[in-house]
Amino acid sequence: xxxxxxxxxxxxxxxxxxxxxxxxxxxxxxxxxxxxxxxxxxxxxxxxxxxxxxxxxxxxxxxxxxxxxxxxxxxxxxxxxxxxxxxxxxxxxxxxxxxxxxxxxxxxxxxxxxxxx
Amino acid sequence: xxxxxxxxxxxxxxxxxxxxxxxxxxxxxxxxxxxxxxxxxxxxxxxxxxxxxxxxxxxxxxxxxxxxxxxxxxxxxxxxxxxxxxxxxxxxxxxxxxxxxxxxxxxxxxxxx
Numbered sequence: 482x483x484x485x486x487x488x489x490x491x492x493x494x495x496x497x498x499x500x501x502x503x504x505x506x507x508x509x510x511x512x513x514x515x516x517x518x519x520x521x522x523x524x525x526x527x528x529x530x531x532x533x534x535x536x537x538x539x540x541x542x543x544x545x546x547x548x549x550x551x552x553x554x555x556x557x558x559x560x561x562x563x564x565x566x567x568x569x570x571x572x573x574x575x576x577x578x579x580x581x582x583x584x585x586x587x588x589x590x591x592x593x594x595x596x597x598x
Numbered sequence: 599x600x601x602x603x604x605x606x607x608x609x610x611x612x613x614x615x616x617x618x619x620x621x622x623x624x625x626x627x628x629x630x631x632x633x634x635x636x637x638x639x640x641x642x643x644x645x646x647x648x649x650x651x652x653x654x655x656x657x658x659x660x661x662x663x664x665x666x667x668x669x670x671x672x673x674x675x676x677x678x679x680x681x682x683x684x685x686x687x688x689x690x691x692x693x694x695x696x697x698x699x700x701x702x703x704x705x706x707x708x709x710x711x
Binding site (some may be wrong): 484525587 | 632634639640641642643644647688698699700701702703704
């Protein structure tokens with residue numbers, strides 16, 4: 482395991498369809514994050530997991546979005562009834578909680594580029 | 599609450615000249631600060647991080663950044679730019695013992711021959 486992997490790398494879908502993305506974090510990392518990045522912008526936080534528990538969700542995450550991390554390992558992000566505004570790069574990152582709560586480096590995957598037509 | 603402002607959306611330098619990418623943060627607690635670089639079609643890569651140890655932080659590829667609490671700044675510098683440094687750079691803030699990384703809007707660095 483050399484890093485965070487995301488699948489698929491690219492997805493083109495018609496408006497109204499559902500899509501699901503997968504993220505496989507670095508194996509010992511207990512924290513997993515989802516971000517969305519649109520062209521020319523910095524990544525925006527969507528949600529994060531500590532092991533299998535989803536601890537925080539952004540207000541950007543509408544009811545059409547759902548994320549899971551069932552066994553505390555890989556995670557999926559599903560978007561239902563996609564809209565053109567959902568077109569973006571979806572990034573996954575993982576991180577190991579450091580001692581005394583100090584933040585450690587987050588490792589990012591290469592992302593899934595979603596295009597809704 | 600926490601936020602990051604990258605003061606320049608684009609910076610252009612000539613190869614061999616110094617690089618300065620500016621970042622100001624806002625945080626109601628002692629932050630951890632990071633710089634990430636994103637090359638086209640590649641994932642985000644950590645350049646360096648500040649986590650309340652030395653205020654001058656050295657990173658990869660000759661980059662360094664200085665944490666200045668009084669100015670709430672964490673500017674990224676490099677003495678001599680290389681063509682391969684052309685990329686998008688993101689300043690990031692996070693809480694200690696925290697969770698969410700908050701990204702700035704990014705600075706696109708262009709390096710002219």
